[in-house]
Amino acid sequence: MPRQLLSTVALLALAWGLGACGTSRFDGPSRQAPRAQLPPEPYAAAPSGAVTSAPLAPPPGATAEAPPLGSGIVASAAPPVVAEPVTPPAPPPVVATGRSSVVGGWTATDASGTCRVSLTSSPTLDLYRATTSGCANKDLAKVSAWDFRDGEVYLYQSGGTVAARLKQAGGTLDGALSKSGAPLSLAR
Numbered sequence: 001m002p003r004q005l006l007s008t009v010a011l012l013a014l015a016w017g018l019g020a021c022g023t024s025r026f027d028g029p030s031r032q033a034p035r036a037q038l039p040p041e042p043y044a045a046a047p048s049g050a051v052t053s054a055p056l057a058p059p060p061g062a063t064a065e066a067p068p069l070g071s072g073i074v075a076s077a078a079p080p081v082v083a084e085p086v087t088p089p090a091p092p093p094v095v096a097t098g099r100s101s102v103v104g105g106w107t108a109t110d111a112s113g114t115c116r117v118s119l120t121s122s123p124t125l126d127l128y129r130a131t132t133s134g135c136a137n138k139d140l141a142k143v144s145a146w147d148f149r150d151g152e153v154y155l156y157q158s159g160g161t162v163a164a165r166l167k168q169a170g171g172t173l174d175g176a177l178s179k180s181g182a183p184l185s186l187a188r
Helices: 002-021
Strands: 104-110 113-124 127-131 142-151 153-159 162-169 172-177 183-187
Touching: 113 142, 127 153, 153 172, 162 183
Parallel strands: none
Antiparallel strands: 104 113, 104 183, 113 127, 127 142, 142 153, 153 162, 162 172, 172 183
């Protein structure tokens, strides 16, 4: 009997499900009569209370007082103050550092005057080729090679003697001659 009861319940559920498929909901557009439009609900009035007014405080930087409201005096508007745009300072120039940043022609200045020094990227053993022209200082005139180590430029004479050591300072190289200690500066 329980089996028969289950069959009956299953049959009733199937019939109910098929019966739901026959409703007008699945037949496309509604065939029902349009619903009657309800009249709009009246809006509730906003709560009202007493309105008060008071003069505003003068804006920052104002010195004159405005006439009281309702006095009949019309205040003339002052011309607007236009603030000058503030231009931020330019960032400092980016100065390249390293071996490639010092390759090229330089004007050397020492106690004996000025001359030209050229630092190339052509290798000479474990250094790079350098040439000078018009140097009155004999130690500087003998420079034939250069290298960049630990942030410093080393100028070498033939035979490997260090003629000068220079550090980058902005767009220049500043240092001293090795033998005399006299200041030496190279600028582009």
